[in-house]
Amino acid sequence: MNELLTNSLPDLLRNLPGLRLFAICSLVLAVKMMILGGSTAAVRARLKVAVNKEDVGNSGATLSDVEHPEVARYLRAHRNDLENIPMFFAIGLVAILIGASPRGMQICFIVFTLARVTHTVVYLKSLQPWRTLSFAIGNLCTLALGIMSVIRAFG
Amino acid sequence: MNELLTNSLPDLLRNLPGLRLFAICSLVLAVKMMILGGSTAAVRARLKVAVNKEDVGNSGATLSDVEHPEVARYLRAHRNDLENIPMFFAIGLVAILIGASPRGMQICFIVFTLARVTHTVVYLKSLQPWRTLSFAIGNLCTLALGIMSVIRAFG
Amino acid sequence: MNELLTNSLPDLLRNLPGLRLFAICSLVLAVKMMILGGSTAAVRARLKVAVNKEDVGNSGATLSDVEHPEVARYLRAHRNDLENIPMFFAIGLVAILIGASPRGMQICFIVFTLARVTHTVVYLKSLQPWRTLSFAIGNLCTLALGIMSVIRAFG
Numbered sequence: 499m500n501e502l503l504t505n506s507l508p509d510l511l512r513n514l515p516g517l518r519l520f521a522i523c524s525l526v527l528a529v530k531m532m533i534l535g536g537s538t539a540a541v542r543a544r545l546k547v548a549v550n551k552e553d554v555g556n557s558g559a560t561l562s563d564v565e566h567p568e569v570a571r572y573l574r575a576h577r578n579d580l581e582n583i584p585m586f587f588a589i590g591l592v593a594i595l596i597g598a599s600p601r602g603m604q605i606c607f608i609v610f611t612l613a614r615v616t617h618t619v620v621y622l623k624s625l626q627p628w629r630t631l632s633f634a635i636g637n638l639c640t641l642a643l644g645i646m647s648v649i650r651a652f653g
Numbered sequence: 654m655n656e657l658l659t660n661s662l663p664d665l666l667r668n669l670p671g672l673r674l675f676a677i678c679s680l681v682l683a684v685k686m687m688i689l690g691g692s693t694a695a696v697r698a699r700l701k702v703a704v705n706k707e708d709v710g711n712s713g714a715t716l717s718d719v720e721h722p723e724v725a726r727y728l729r730a731h732r733n734d735l736e737n738i739p740m741f742f743a744i745g746l747v748a749i750l751i752g753a754s755p756r757g758m759q760i761c762f763i764v765f766t767l768a769r770v771t772h773t774v775v776y777l778k779s780l781q782p783w784r785t786l787s788f789a790i791g792n793l794c795t796l797a798l799g800i801m802s803v804i805r806a807f808g
Numbered sequence: 809m810n811e812l813l814t815n816s817l818p819d820l821l822r823n824l825p826g827l828r829l830f831a832i833c834s835l836v837l838a839v840k841m842m843i844l845g846g847s848t849a850a851v852r853a854r855l856k857v858a859v860n861k862e863d864v865g866n867s868g869a870t871l872s873d874v875e876h877p878e879v880a881r882y883l884r885a886h887r888n889d890l891e892n893i894p895m896f897f898a899i900g901l902v903a904i905l906i907g908a909s910p911r912g913m914q915i916c917f918i919v920f921t922l923a924r925v926t927h928t929v930v931y932l933k934s935l936q937p938w939r940t941l942s943f944a945i946g947n948l949c950t951l952a953l954g955i956m957s958v959i960r961a962f963g
Contacts, residue, residue, distance in 0.1 A: 521954070563874070591746060
């Protein structure tokens with residue numbers, strides 16, 4: 499009996515509503531953040547600026563304690579990710595484990611991921627009101643997931 | 654048999670000790686962080702300052718590369734959240750899945766959440782030693798959860 | 809039957825491939841981040857600098873809106889953690905739940921943890937190319953975990 503359970507559990511968990519989609523969305527968001535981090539380094543290289551003395555090397559870069567305004571924009575876009583994406587990761591996993599509405603999770607996972615990709619693009623392109631809009635939509639998805647989880651917890 | 658399991662798993666997972674409470678605590682912490690983010694924007698609007706040129710618009714805000722000291726305090730409070738809350742989210746989920754002491758989890762989840770809400774309030778109000786104290790209490794909760802999980806893993 | 813399941817589930821979950829190791833790695837990474845946060849405070853104390861007026865007290869510290877360069881390095885090392893570790897936490901938990909390759913998870917969890925500890929040490933010691941190398945290795949582990957999860961989801 500226990501052996502049967504041990505063998506079935508991985509398949510049962512894999513089929514938990516939302517988990518497969520969440521695996522894709524979390525990978526997309528992680529790659530998105532990695533690209534943003536890499537782009538920040540690329541902008542520093544293009545502008546020939548560095549904040550760490552060991553990065554100056556033979557590159558002819560200028561060392562500065564203050565970030566170049568263009569780099570600072572990339573850092574702000576990334577920081578906004580840090581303020582929103584880890585929160586979504588946690589609340590999304592709770593929703594899956596607690597068994598929130600599958601359709602609700604599906605919508606929130608997809609919309610959140612699209613909203614955050616959009617947010618980065620429009621932040622770097624200085625486009626308003628799209629930045630605020632995509633930020634708000636992302637927050638609403640996280641909020642909805644959290645509320646659905648609490649409803650399911652006590653429903 | 655497998656069908657029975659498939660049908661029972663969601664209810665079994667929902668009843669995992671700690672998960673319901675964690676759903677509430679993670680929602681409270683997420684809302685707390687969203688309010689802090691919104692307050693930062695509100696302070697910028699009140700002080701008529703902006704760091705992004707596209708936010709100046711017709712608002713009469715002054716564009717600056719350096720954050721206003723009052724805004725900077727909000728950003729530091731938020732950054733302290735980022736240094737602590739995602740860590741708690743991960744270690745709390747591990748504790749639930751690995752089956753750490755239910756009473757221990759209960760205490761750590763509630764105390765951590767209260768400590769972090771307190772931390773934000775006293776940081777914004779410049780109150781010491783309460784800021785350091787609430788920070789330390791939050792860290793102790795995360796540490797205790799991590800240690801309880803490792804004990805359970807090999808106990 | 810359901811009672812039997814309820815009693816077995818905690819043990820079954822505890823034995824999920826990767827979870828025990830992840831419990832150790834997440835604790836190591838959390839402690840590492842806490843030490844880094846504490847070291848930042850220690851450096852500020854040694855240099856007698858403060859960014860919050862309530863921290864000046866009787867310490868004779870100088871209040872400044874701009875961080876001391878040495879403190880700024882600690883903050884950048886910590887921020888790099890924030891850009892990478894929460895992402896790993898989420899993607900690692902997904903890999904465990906979805907049942908990614910146990911051997912693959914084992915390698916990624918251990919290598920990521922070693923890479924991030926190394927990253928902090930070499931960042932603080934201004935050592936290149938080790939900083940970039942350990943950063944890249946950590947990212948590759950997260951990427952590999954995400955890809956293994958998606959493969960398992962649809963494999």
